Amino acid sequence: MDVHVPCSFSYPWSSGNSWYSSDEPFIYWFREGDRHYSDAVATNDRKKRVKSETQGRFRLLGDPRDNDCSLSIKEARLSDSGVYYLRVERGSLKYNYREKQLNLQVTEKPDIQFLEPLESGRRTPLTCSLSLVCDGPHPLLFSWAGDALDAMNPDTLHSSELTLTPRPQDHGTNLTCWVTLQGAQVTLERTVLLNVSYAPRNLRISLSFRNITGRTGPLLSRAGSCSWDHHQGVAGEWA
Template identity: 45%
Template sequence: MLLRLLPPLRWAGEWARARGLGGCTELTLLSRRVSGSFSGYQLTAPKSVPVQEGHSVFIPCRVYCPWRFWSNFPPAWGSWFKKEARYDRDPPGATNHPSREALKETEGRFHLLGDPRSYNCSLRIKDARKTDTGVYFFRVERGDDVKYNYRWDHLCVFVTETPDVHIAGTLESGLPGNITCAVPWPCEQGTPPAFSWTGANLTSTLGPETPRSSVLTITPEPRHHGSNLTCRVTFPGVSVAVERTVQLSVACECRPGLEHPSDSTVSLIKKPQRISSHNGPFPSLGALPSP
């Protein structure tokens, strides 16, 4: 009797928790997400990993291979490549293969900490740079039997950048005006960032929102001329947030005594977060201690 080949099993879950270790962010697995592309070959890793520029991040990863190929010998070699790379000619970002050299721009910063022979493909990125942003795939090699690229299980790494705040046209007293806050978001999957606005007490509403941007519509008054408005972007899962503050310029005939806004503040936060207010500087991750 011929048996039908069943598709690989899939487990649904989330990588939902992280803890900051000084300048290093360590992701922790709460439940598992595995998606197999070929029977027996599966990889478990976060779908999106944010990291601040100059900081470090530890990315847990588990790799699975058909058991019949997984004996004690020969050794297993693993490599992380950018999605657009050719594994047969381009250098990897990180590898434990003795005959492969890593990319010059990642050498000494990207480290494959896990041993694929022990089903471990964990990656550590130190001193993150903007050029590290991208989608990565893992390749495992073991003797002549195992040579496989996990192209269906991508890892998206993005180095957070200060948001860009754009004011459309000139703000005029008594008239609505749009202000857009945007950040790069290269990941096709994963939870997008959350936007929040903090500024002087003024009439405002949240407009259209996308995974990359938030639009705030305000109706300024003469007293808001010269006041500050802050857009803060928080990346879920890890203690990473970036912000930018702009000074409002309101076109009006401001009389003496009306130039300064009141001391009250209001925060508008993109769902699903709660409305809150904030005074003073936002906390940030500390620097990673030298090894």
């Protein structure tokens, strides 16, 4: 899961110090509790050490000269959850943004719940849920995809719940639920493989009789077979 955190800043201007100088601006993101001399999680300052667990995954996206402090987090982990603060430096100007901090909460994948096994022709409710812990409200957007949903009204595929009537051909196909956290620009997904059961189709029973001659006279021999189609379209048979 990749996370994009849009960020912009303004510097508290004072008469003796101006942000608009010829010095290169530096952006630092720190974990809450760390000081400015601690290892950062992301920075454009090549002389600054970066935490080994965030190196290569946390990186700045924008140009600090444009007051852009946007942060990209690649392959976010549960251990990345926590509070982060921004620090900017330019020449003699140094400032920690403690009033507005980033509260990052990395969650597990969504969970798709339904009664198993699925039976062909039986209406079954499905629910997509997300165990979400966050600071402040984050509206959730849901969306579904899968071959089993191709006959459904697209307007019904943007809810956390839907009702599916499985078909034999839906067996072995994928069903995916996406959950997007508005504002945080984070999308999580879960894919499950559908296991659909149904009664045998195209059941065929055949019987045959023939006369054979035994030691004591003619005998009547009977043979029978039964064949059917099952999930993968392969015929089963016994005799």
